[in-house]
Each structure stands twice: as structure tokens, then as C-alpha cells.
């Protein structure tokens with residue numbers, strides 16, 4: 004069995020940018036997932052309006068992004084293990 008180091012996936016997920024729209028000026032703001040997890044609110048880059056990060060919508064979006072990235076990482080890991088096993092023949 005070929006083992007692949009996947010310890011970097013958590014850092015990748017934490018660094019993944021999440022986008023959300025300002026309810027005041029409708030500009031799109033972007034913050035790292037890990038950063039958003041530790042905060043309850045932020046200010047719009049464009050107009051400075053307070054943006055609440057703890058809404059159900061945003062939390063669901065964060066969970067979905069994390070789930071997608073983990074599924075992708077598992078797929079890649081499986082494919083890499085498979086190719087390496089073939090090369091080793």
C-alpha cells in the first residue's frame with residue numbers, strides 16, 4: 004500500500020478564500036476560510052459596512068466548501084496511489 008502525505012490539506016482548506024457580498028454596496032469581499040471561522044463579523048473592503056459572518060447562509064457555504072475540498076483531496080489521493088502503484092511494477 005502506497006501512502007501519500009495529506010497533512011497539507013487542512014492548511015489548504017483554512018487558506019481557501021471565501022467570497023461574500025456586502026449588503027450595503029454589493030461589492031464582493033473575500034476572506035480566508037480559517038480567518039472567517041475565528042471571527043463573527045468583518046467590515047466591507049469597499050464601503051466599511053459591518054458584515055456579520057455568523058449567518059446560516061455563510062456557515063453553510065463554509066461547510067460546503069470544506070466538504071468539496073476534502074472530497075477532492077480524497078479523490079486525488081486515490082488516483083495518486085493508483086498511479087504510483089502502477090509505476091512501481
Ligand SMILES: [Zn+2]
Pocket residue numbers: 025026027028029030047048049050051052
Ligand atoms: Zn460595502
